[in-house]
Amino acid sequence: MRALTVRPGTSGSVEVTDVPEPAAADGHLLVDGLAVGVCGTDKEIASGDYGWAPPGEDRLVLGHESLGRVREAPDGSGFSPGDLVVGVVRRPDPVPCGACAHGQFDMCRNGRYTERGIKALDGYASERWTVEPGYAVKLDPRLADVGMLLEPTTVVAKAWDEVEHIGRRSWFEPHRVLVTGAGPIGLLAALLGVQRGLDVHVLDQVGDGPKPELVRDLGATYHSDGLDAALRAAGEPDVVIEATGVAPLVVGAMSATAPYGIVCLTGVSSRGRTVKLDAGGVNRDLVLENDVVFGSVNANLHHYELGAEALAKADVDWLQRLVSRRVPVERFAEAFEAQPEDVKVILTLAQ
Numbered sequence: 001m002r003a004l005t006v007r008p009g010t011s012g013s014v015e016v017t018d019v020p021e022p023a024a025a026d027g028h029l030l031v032d033g034l035a036v037g038v039c040g041t042d043k044e045i046a047s048g049d050y051g052w053a054p055p056g057e058d059r060l061v062l063g064h065e066s067l068g069r070v071r072e073a074p075d076g077s078g079f080s081p082g083d084l085v086v087g088v089v090r091r092p093d094p095v096p097c098g099a100c101a102h103g104q105f106d107m108c109r110n111g112r113y114t115e116r117g118i119k120a121l122d123g124y125a126s127e128r129w130t131v132e133p134g135y136a137v138k139l140d141p142r143l144a145d146v147g148m149l150l151e152p153t154t155v156v157a158k159a160w161d162e163v164e165h166i167g168r169r170s171w172f173e174p175h176r177v178l179v180t181g182a183g184p185i186g187l188l189a190a191l192l193g194v195q196r197g198l199d200v201h202v203l204d205q206v207g208d209g210p211k212p213e214l215v216r217d218l219g220a221t222y223h224s225d226g227l228d229a230a231l232r233a234a235g236e237p238d239v240v241i242e243a244t245g246v247a248p249l250v251v252g253a254m255s256a257t258a259p260y261g262i263v264c265l266t267g268v269s270s271r272g273r274t275v276k277l278d279a280g281g282v283n284r285d286l287v288l289e290n291d292v293v294f295g296s297v298n299a300n301l302h303h304y305e306l307g308a309e310a311l312a313k314a315d316v317d318w319l320q321r322l323v324s325r326r327v328p329v330e331r332f333a334e335a336f337e338a339q340p341e342d343v344k345v346i347l348t349l350a351q
């Protein structure tokens, strides 16, 4: 069967290759792959900067933003043929560390976790794949065209869950949220903010294309004149979800909040991006306002449930509009090449 594979560490090594059919062993589900989303991490792996093949292999099957349909399910697995499913990305480290032992593999402390399509486990970009029922999430059948958005949604479901946890350390009734970046993560963060009844503002660079309208159709406000102008127009946010990883914005966001502000950083930036920073001023603001800045990555099963609930309540037409292009896997190179109007590009797997 066909799979999209890469030789990790080697730029330009992505290819559609023939790989052995998976056998549904050990109580696993056998799934027909429908599509995978392409994200920044996939591009980093494709350019040789990230990613690890499974032990003893030299190629890795790509794809961690999965969507498939169950073909075979063992009795008692809780799944049936025809169910729409998404496979979880991360697996606990083998030790396991305390967090992994508690099912919080997204918070792994020793870094020995594995990730399908990223780190030492084959991903989901193949015509068929298997998954442990305990690491599969059933989706509302209405999400058949957009379910590959679950994985990025889990990232923001976790971010919001953590914001609320941190907020509960004192009286917390947030009103205004600023999301920096209107890519898939930013737009999905905005969706979850609107679902919470918050006054959501989204800041991006572009003034045209699909993003302004996607934000407005959510009932949120779009800004494209920079952080200072957005703050002047909107007022100080109680919560910031940073989804660009752009150094000046990250630093700007830290000082932008109302007192008791919470800033969640989700953007994976490159090292070596230096900015001039009034570190004393940033520290002073954080201390005097009881502010919190924290980083967040990946998601555990609880966040997959939260993400699946959020997508099930969302307007499917709006979710469809996040998918800018659907590219057959054979033409993967087109999907890896960004186009100006792209939000989320997906690769389709079924023939």
Ligand code: BGC
Pocket: 039, 040, 041, 042, 064, 089, 090, 115, 118, 151, 155, 297, 298, 299
């Ligand atoms: C994925 C996360 C993963 C991270 C680091 C992201 O693209 O969404 O699940 O943990 O990359 O590998």
